Amino acid sequence: MEQIKTKAQSFWELVRFALLALVIVIPIRIFIAEPFIVSGSSMVPTFENGDYLIVDKISYIIGTPKRDDVVVFRYPGDPKKFFIKRVIGLPGETVDIKGNDVTITNEAHKDGFVLNQSFIKNFGGVDAHMILKNDEYFVLGDNRGASSDSRYWGAVKKDLLSGRVLLRLLPINKVDVMPGNYKQAE
DSSP states (O other), X not given: OOOOOOHHHHHHHHHHHHHHXXXXXXXXXXXXXXXXXXXXXXXXXXXXXXXXXXXXXXXXXXXXXXXXXXXXXXXXXXXXXXXXXXXXXXXXXXXXXETTEEEEEOSSOTTOEEOOOTTOSBOOOOOEEEEOOTTEEEEEOSBGGGOOOHHHHOOEEGGGEEEEEEEEEESGGGOEESTTOOOOOO
């Protein structure tokens, strides 16, 4: 015969369920993935204001960011704020921006190469020159004319990177795996 649960038994069952959920959810959120909501227009047309994303945190714990990864990071000027941008320059490289051209100089390309930026619809008119240290990344928004990025406040250190964008869950009509994924032909 089925036993009727007392209020105390129901309460402790709920507590056990909540603890189990926390034991599973907290490590996932801290070490594996976390949600992020896009705020602003710096990544238009790739990401719109209000897009709901899932950020893969483990990739940068076991590996390193690659050129063109779309990353979420703590803003160097105020680490309480999170930004979303595209990785353009990698550690040890020199980044030069003149007009709409972004030129990368590194060990493999001593004379530099110009990035293919066919996904950019709105270029910004800010020239820049930066030599990146061994733990620094140069990041730019896809909507260059409306983006506060490395051209203005400098490079992002690796320890400020939260992770790369893995999923877009909202809006529903734009659900995608690795949204904004674009690979350079070097």
